[in-house]
Amino acid sequence: MSKKFRVGFIGCGGIAGRHFNDLAEEKRAKVVAMCDPDPNRIKTWKERRPELLKAAEYADYKTMLKKEELDVVYINSPHNVHYEQIMNSMKAGCNVIAEKPMVCSIEHARKVCAASKRLGKAVIVAYQRRYQSGYRKVREIVDSGELGRLLAVTAYQLQGWLNGTKGTWRQCKEMSCGGQLNDSGSHMIDILLFMINDVPKEVFCFLDNRGTEVDIDSAVCARFHKGTLLSLLVGGGASHWREEISFIFEQGTLSVYGNKLILQRGGGQPQEEIALEPFAHTPTRNMLDHLTKGAEILVGPEAGLRVMQLTEPAWKAAETGLPQKVKM
Numbered sequence: 001m002s003k004k005f006r007v008g009f010i011g012c013g014g015i016a017g018r019h020f021n022d023l024a025e026e027k028r029a030k031v032v033a034m035c036d037p038d039p040n041r042i043k044t045w046k047e048r049r050p051e052l053l054k055a056a057e058y059a060d061y062k063t064m065l066k067k068e069e070l071d072v073v074y075i076n077s078p079h080n081v082h083y084e085q086i087m088n089s090m091k092a093g094c095n096v097i098a099e100k101p102m103v104c105s106i107e108h109a110r111k112v113c114a115a116s117k118r119l120g121k122a123v124i125v126a127y128q129r130r131y132q133s134g135y136r137k138v139r140e141i142v143d144s145g146e147l148g149r150l151l152a153v154t155a156y157q158l159q160g161w162l163n164g165t166k167g168t169w170r171q172c173k174e175m176s177c178g179g180q181l182n183d184s185g186s187h188m189i190d191i192l193l194f195m196i197n198d199v200p201k202e203v204f205c206f207l208d209n210r211g212t213e214v215d216i217d218s219a220v221c222a223r224f225h226k227g228t229l230l231s232l233l234v235g236g237g238a239s240h241w242r243e244e245i246s247f248i249f250e251q252g253t254l255s256v257y258g259n260k261l262i263l264q265r266g267g268g269q270p271q272e273e274i275a276l277e278p279f280a281h282t283p284t285r286n287m288l289d290h291l292t293k294g295a296e297i298l299v300g301p302e303a304g305l306r307v308m309q310l311t312e313p314a315w316k317a318a319e320t321g322l323p324q325k326v327k328m
Contacts (some may be wrong), residue, residue, distance in 0.1 A: 005291060008033040008068055008094070010061045010085055011076030012041040015099055019074050019126075020049055022284035029288060033068045035061045061085060065092040072287060075099060078175040079182065083108040090121040095291065097124045097283050100186045102304025104177035106312050106327060109305035116301050122290055123301040126283045129191040130299045133279040134259035138195045138247065141254060147265070148250025152229040153196060155245040157188045161236035162216050171212050178315065179214030180236035181207075186307055188234065190299075192245070193306050198224040204323045205314035210237050220314050 007029050009016055013036070023029055031051070034042045035058040046052045058064040065073075065088060073089040075082055075098040083103040089096050102125045103109050116123045129135050142150055161180040169175040170183055181189075193200075200222040210216040216236040223229055245256040252265040261274040281298065289295035313324035 005029040005071040005288065006033075006069060007031045007072045007074065008035065008064055008070040009074045009076065010035050010064070010089075011074075011099075012036040012045055013076060016045065016074070016076045018128075019076070019097070019284060020045065020052070022282045024049070024051065026284060026288060028292060029072065029284070031055050033058060033064050033070065035059070035064045062088065065089060065094070070094050071291070072097065078169050079104055079177045080175050083112065086112055086123065087115060090115055090119050090123070093121070095122040095124075095287060097126060097287055098304075099126050100190070100304075101125075101177075101182055101307060101311070102301060103308065104182065106305065106308045109301065109308045113301045113305055122287060122297055123304075124283045124287050124297055125190075125299050125301065125304045127187060127190040127299050127303060128283065129187055130194060130303075131279060131281040131283075131286075132259055133276040134256060134261055135191050135195055136279060137261060137274060137276055138254060138256060139197060142195060142197055142247070147252045147254070150196065150226075150228045150247060150249055152231070152248045153192065153245065154231045154248075155188065155192060156233040156235065156243065157185060158235045158238035158240065158242040159184055160238060160240060162210055162212070171214055173213040176214060178311070179209070179212070179216055179218075181215050181218045181220075181234050181314065182311060185218065185234040185236075186311070188232065188243070189307050189310055190303055192230065192232065193310065194303070195245075195247075196224060196228055196230070198226045198228060199306065199328065200230070200310050200313075200326045201225045202323050202325055203310060203313040203317055205318045207315075207318040208237075215315075215318075218314065218318075220310070222310060 033056045036042050042057050073094040075085050086096050203222045206219045207215040208217040218234040220232040247254040255262045264271050286298050309326050317324045
């Protein structure tokens with residue numbers, strides 16, 4: 001067994017737990033450093049997870065990058081500091097797994113993509129839906145053309161985001177850069193773009209902040225270069241979680257309910273549920289496979305760029321009341 005990769009964490013809030021879980025299943029990496037401005041967060045994780053007890057503790061991430069020889073850094077901080085932390089981590093010689101959204105502007109996303117190539121450092125965005133077999137199967141069907149041209153996609157994501165994030169940095173625009181559309185909605189945007197496998201050409205949007213600093217409810221429409229239309233509702237003021245995605249093809253429809261796919265072909269044929277093969281990947285496993293075996297990065301910085309190429313024009317459209325062309 002070769003050396004274990006040395007891992008550092010920037011931000012040790014609740015979301016870090018998912019990554020700690022993934023790392024616990026790996027023998028190729030070890031957490032050696034943890035950074036958070038609140039030492040109690042680090043203390044809490046060390047009490048829960050004995051494997052973290054020996055990790056060095058830092059309040060400032062730049063000090064951690066300077067003192068520790070790290071191979072991989074996880075970034076789990078508020079959205080507005082992702083860009084700076086990603087760039088500085090790569091400059092320090094680290095590969096990066098960043099929580100969504102990767103960054104909060106098209107300009108910053110392009111700079112991250114360019115720096116990743118220039119410095120030879122991998123960046124993975126933690127859009128975990130990309131590792132689920134159902135969504136990957138939809139992409140396969142879209143690309144195959146077996147149901148004809150993809151005409152339109154309708155999707156909604158409902159969540160009690162308004163009440164669930166009240167009083168946190170997520171409803172502070174300076175720190176979050178936006179509301180649910182830029183938070184859990186970012187997951188939905190990414191997976192839609194992945195499945196449609198095209199780039200939006202024009203975007204329009206209505207937003208409702210529901211009396212807060214950030215968008216709570218968003219109604220987004222887009223036209224893609226190949227002609228596909230998209231209608232997306234992100235409802236942060238809902239009472240509960242619910243999602244549904246429907247794909248309308250020339251020769252049938254495909255409905256996505258999490259990891260369950262229902263196909264309805266034309267001609268009055270009965271509905272059928274599509275059998276799915278397991279796809280056992282996580283951002284952590286993908287990164288370690290990349291570093292040890294040269295495996296392809298499945299959700300690289302280009303994914304973060306594509307998400308912002310829809311999100312940023314949507315914000316602008318809501319502000320101006322005018323459709324926005326997407327800048328390539």
